[in-house]
Amino acid sequence: MMRVPTSERVLAYVILIVMAILVIAPVLAGSITAFKPQIIWVSSPPTWIFEPTLENFEFVFFTRKGWVYLRNSLIISVGSVAIALLLGVPAAYAFARFRFRSSKALMQWLISLRMIPPIVVGLPFYAMFLYLERGLGIGLRDTFPGLIITYQTFLLPLVIWMMRGYFAELPAAMEESAMVEGYTRLGALWRVVLPVVWPGIVATAILNFIFAWNEFFLALILAGNRTSTLPMTAGTYIVRTRVEWGNLFAVNLIIMVPVILLTIALRRQLVKGLTFGILE
């Protein structure tokens, strides 16, 4: 290890601490509000010493049906990540291993999809769903399949780009060896390649889950009463006359906690996956 001078180390810590405070302080202050009784949500100056209560959580979770939205968010996020992996992992493998017509242009087109603002995707999808409903009687508006399909527009490119990187790192001889040793290409992919890129798949799944879980705008346009997600309902606590701070932050915590827990639980795979090929 290289020795870093103490002065530089101190400076690095100071900068890191300041940055951490800037990022964490508002979240922390808000999260504290989630446990405050309604009467002191907006007291000025803020009250820091109080008896914590779960009444905000009770309100958003039961009275305002938060558990339903949590369930919706889970169905949509898990469903769309699963579909994105199912389609994206084999696609990424094909992009990494085979040269086919305009494969390069296709990859660039895929990354360009990530640059499109959600409203550009959301409105045409809304119109499309409307036509499908009226013309063919296929109802996708305000349904889980409808949202899961729509989410592929931003999840699938990310899955393909990330996974292609992992596959490209591996020598083609790895599958070829398995193919000579008695397996089909799919067999080789399943038994030899996927176990090696597993940390990459986990990292890709987590990142995509976070994107899907936090998605707000497409859901706002395409989801309805039956499929509202947690981020959408957070918006309902900001009404014309006031902001229900305690309830809003209670919902926020419900949104954040699963992501944080997931990241902590799988952090080793995540780091391994995100630094694939960089660290040995």
Add this chain to the structure above:
Amino acid sequence: MKVVLQDLVKRFANSDRAAVNKINLVIEEGELAVLLGPSGCGKTTTLRMIAGLEQPDSGRITIAERDITDLAPKDRRVAMVFQNFSMYPTMNVYDNIAFPLHAVKMKRGEIDRTVREVAALVNIDHLLGRSVRQVSGGEAQRVALARAMVRRPEVFLMDEPLSNLDAKLRVQLRTEIKRLHQDTGTTFIFVTHDQEEAMTLGDKIIVMNNGDIQQVGSPHEVFFAPKNAFVANFVGTPSMNMLPGAVSGDNGGGYRLQLPGFELSLPARFHDGLARMAGKGVIWGIRPEAIRLVAEAGENTVSGEVELVEALGSRDLIFVRAAEQLFGVIVDAQESVAVGAPCHLHFAGGQMHLFDAESERSLLNDCG
């Protein structure tokens, strides 16, 4: 098993030149054949077509009279060892060796017995429980060898399996591959760009360049009787000395060769070839080992000065500037000379090579 390649052609989409250009080749049962050539010569593509990892555009491949051209790699009963891949990283040594056996649904007891047997054969039976991180590069390549052997293939294919190893290990494993070949009696096809490796390993050497087979022969044949200038130049380290020249008849019915700055008389064995070459240019060649330092100038000698000395161990490679040309000469270390010393080089007629400058074919085997 006997391997026959018939009119094999392979083109890649991004190149207008054929990677393998209608080659024909017979490798006899139990032979250790080496495909030798510079990178891009088509040797690896040829091997990959035998393995089924590339599909030929035309031509047939048969193993023991069985046409395998359109079979999947897994159905060809071949095994392959690769240059840049040795062990499946998620499996330990034991599971690596067992992996090909799972494909044929072998019983566990039988798998266990086979794995231990084969591991012992390549001296890795003490490493069976180790993971990929706990074995060295040489050991990993032995695992690849074991994995190749475990299914008792009809043909072993090896794509530069030793190139990524350090020099000492390379020589050691080379010997073991040779021993393995002798013990199993199976047909081996070995690809390398290293001509020394090809010489030491091969029963038969197939020299390739630009997608064509240049020469097929024993190590001695390709070394002592190269069919063309490419083989002469590629085989042998240090390389053969080669110069362009012109031939003219002398009074006694023999031939003399004009080279830049000096001339030589040519031995009788070239006469037949030269009779058909009237007025055409030739390439003259002689190996560094065939040049002698002599005390006095005379017939077929040229005088010059030592410019550089490289020690090779028991022998030295010296570079002599003579008649404005640079000659590489191998001499005994004891007889070596100092830089700047004057010397006379003698070229023995029996060890000269002559090639048609146009076709680059040897004048000795003009018929072949």
